Amino acid sequence: MAWTVGQTLQNGKYLIEKELGRERFGITYLARDEQGNEFVIKTLHEDKLKQLTPAEQDSLKSKFVDEARKLEGCKYPHIVKIHKTFIEGQLYCLAMEYIHGDSLANLVSRVFSEKEALGYIEQIGDALIKIHGKGLLHRNIKPANIRVRTNQSEAVLIDFDLAGEFDYPFIYRWQNEPFAPIELNSQKILTGACTDVYSLAATLYVLLTGKLPASALKRTEGKADLIPPKVINPHISKRVNHAIIKGMELDPTHRPQTMQEWLNLLGLRRSFAIALPKQPRWAVAVEILGVVGILAAVVSTNINVLGFLERHILPPSEKVMPFEENR
Numbered sequence: 068m069a070w071t072v073g074q075t076l077q078n079g080k081y082l083i084e085k086e087l088g089r090e091r092f093g094i095t096y097l098a099r100d101e102q103g104n105e106f107v108i109k110t111l112h113e114d115k116l117k118q119l120t121p122a123e124q125d126s127l128k129s130k131f132v133d134e135a136r137k138l139e140g141c142k143y144p145h146i147v148k149i150h151k152t153f154i155e156g157q158l159y160c161l162a163m164e165y166i167h168g169d170s171l172a173n174l175v176s177r178v179f180s181e182k183e184a185l186g187y188i189e190q191i192g193d194a195l196i197k198i199h200g201k202g203l204l205h206r207n208i209k210p211a212n213i214r215v216r217t218n219q220s221e222a223v224l225i226d227f228d229l230a231g232e233f234d235y236p237f238i239y240r241w242q243n244e245p246f247a248p249i250e251l252n253s254q255k256i257l258t259g260a261c262t263d264v265y266s267l268a269a270t271l272y273v274l275l276t277g278k279l280p281a282s283a284l285k286r287t288e289g290k291a292d293l294i295p296p297k298v299i300n301p302h303i304s305k306r307v308n309h310a311i312i313k314g315m316e317l318d319p320t321h322r323p324q325t326m327q328e329w330l331n332l333l334g335l336r337r338s339f340a341i342a343l344p345k346q347p348r349w350a351v352a353v354e355i356l357g358v359v360g361i362l363a364a365v366v367s368t369n370i371n372v373l374g375f376l377e378r379h380i381l382p383p384s385e386k387v388m389p390f391e392e393n394r
Contacts, residue, residue: 069094069113076155081108081162090207090228092127097165105165106150107225110158128159135161137201138227145194147225166225168217171210175273178300181307184274187213187222189335191267194224195326199260203227206258208266209246210273245269249283249317261322264329268314275307276300286317306334 070076074083081098087107088095095109111131116124132152138161139149148164171187179187191213198205205212206228214223248265250256265283272280276299281291293315297308310332316322323329 070096076108076160077153081106083108088226090226092131092228095226098162107147107163107165108160109163109226110155110160113158132159134203134227135159137203138198141197141201141203143194143197144221145190145223146197147223163225166214166216166223168215168219168223171213171215171222171270171274174215175210175277178277179274181275181302181304184271185307185333185335186220187215187274188267188271188333189330190222191224191270192326192330192335195260195263195267198224199263199326204258204260205263205266206251208263208270209244210270213270245273245279245282247283248315248319249287250319252284256319259319260325261319264314264322264326265316265319267326268311268329271307272296272311272315275303275311280315283315283317306332 069086070083072083072085075081076083076098079101081100084097084099086094086096089112092112092115093109094112095107098106098108100106111127116127119127135149135152138146139152142148147166149161150164151162153160153162191208195205195208205224207226208224212224212226214225215221216223244251246266246269248262250258250262269280272278276296278294278299281293285291286293293312295308296311297303297305310329313332314322314329323332
């Protein structure tokens with residue numbers, strides 16, 4: 068049973084305002100807390116839970132909670148922020164930030180320039196590198212699940228397919244979803260970072276062409292082919308065209324195996340490092356003075372050693388000159 072508008076959770080802490088959407092396992096709602104702050108609350112689909120045995124319910128809940136807690140530890144500007152995990156009745160829930168802005172799905176009514184599209188793809192690729200480093204996959208990347216903050220060029224990845232590894236016959240896979248690779252329609256093919264590579268490549272395809280690519284399922288069945296994006300939009304560079312096609316290979320082993328490998332194909336070659344906390348200016352100045360002091364000591368020691376060698380050990384013919392003179 069879904070929650071209703073006006074229903075409260077956590078003894079009145081959250082007020083449900085409306086349902087935002089449903090995925091394979093979950094439902095998301097817009098809610099407000101007692102201070103009027105907006106949140107997105109995601110929980111498992113109770114009606115589907117009732118169709119499972121107690122053991123299967125426990126397995127699904129366990130996977131949901133495990134991935135939710137891993138996601139909670141992913142603090143990064145381009146990943147939706149998890150504020151709290153909690154239990155409401157028998158349901159596990161996540162309270163997440165509500166991103167004010169529009170999704171790329173709503174913005175894609177126009178064809179993006181290559182520079183603008185790659186800017187968003189780089190941000191989301193960066194976020195996915197962090198996510199994959201936590202042992203997580205998104206499994207549901209598409210323009211509708213990438214939001215751009217209002218009045219900013221900052222993209223944020225939302226709506227993770229938590230507990231996506233849970234399998235049960237009555238739950239459909241992704242069928243003809245144009246952003247889903249073939250392994251999300253199969254119980255035999257393993258998923259990995261290359262799964263998210265396919266979906267992000269398909270997202271870039273749409274941003275640059277304004278057209279949906281043929282689904283992996285139809286391509287596998289021989290019912291459709293992947294039209295190269297450059298055929299639709301001749302302004303796309305050869306490098307980007309090649310990277311999209313490579314990222315959307317049907318066989319997962321033929322795709323780049325990490326997100327960074329695929330970003331490299333796009334020409335986005337910088338390796339993403341974990342951002343260090345900013346230091347106050349006085350601390351930076353102290354560090355600089357410390358380095359200068361060490362260098363001065365090294366130079367002074369070197370000159371003293373050279374003088375000692377010159378005076379006591381080396382013969383005149385092997386006189387050693389200081390740094391600036393010894394060239």
